Amino acid sequence: MSKLTRRQTLGAVTGAAAGIALVGVATASADTAPAKGSDKAAAPGGTGGPAPFDEVFQGRRIQGLPAEAHAHAGHSTGYRVLVDGRELHVMQHGKSGWSSAINHYERFADPRDAARTAVTSLKGASVVPFDPTA
Structure with missing residues (x-):
């Protein structure tokens, strides 16, 4: 039966941490991206606000x-x-x-x-x- 070495454990933990960090970055960029369809709801007359x-x-x-x-x-x-x-x-x-x-x-x-x-x-x-x- 083989045992995990410290190097293998460290590699697995580093990979998991990198994956979590990528999910956090993707979520943060989704929060700052413009909302879908936000430009279609402009009020008539070019006021830039949502339509009534x-x-x-x-x-x-x-x-x-x-x-x-x-x-x-x-x-x-x-x-x-x-x-x-x-x-x-x-x-x-x-x-x-x-x-x-x-x-x-x-x-x-x-x-x-x-x-x-x-x-x-x-x-x-x-x-x-x-x-x-x-």
Whole structure:
């Protein structure tokens, strides 16, 4: 029966560490890459922001509209999303996409995708207003 030598063990551990490092680099570059489809959602008139929307998704009314004056704690996304008339807090992360308070660690191509995923995640529950001072 053969035993592993220190050299073989060190080689296996180094190979595994290199593989993990490559996965980390690939994940980091995917987080900073522009979201798929983010350029197709531009608003008419060349404002560069997402286009407004108003639709029913899974029985819930979702709306998105530009909101230049809308801000909380000094941060302005310039865009407002409503689910059944209640505000869903959304944030734009540079060119890497959008996220919502419901799915904060996921990135979406546009606020419409963030709203749809939030509706799916809520499973019928209502959106609770976001209060940054609480």
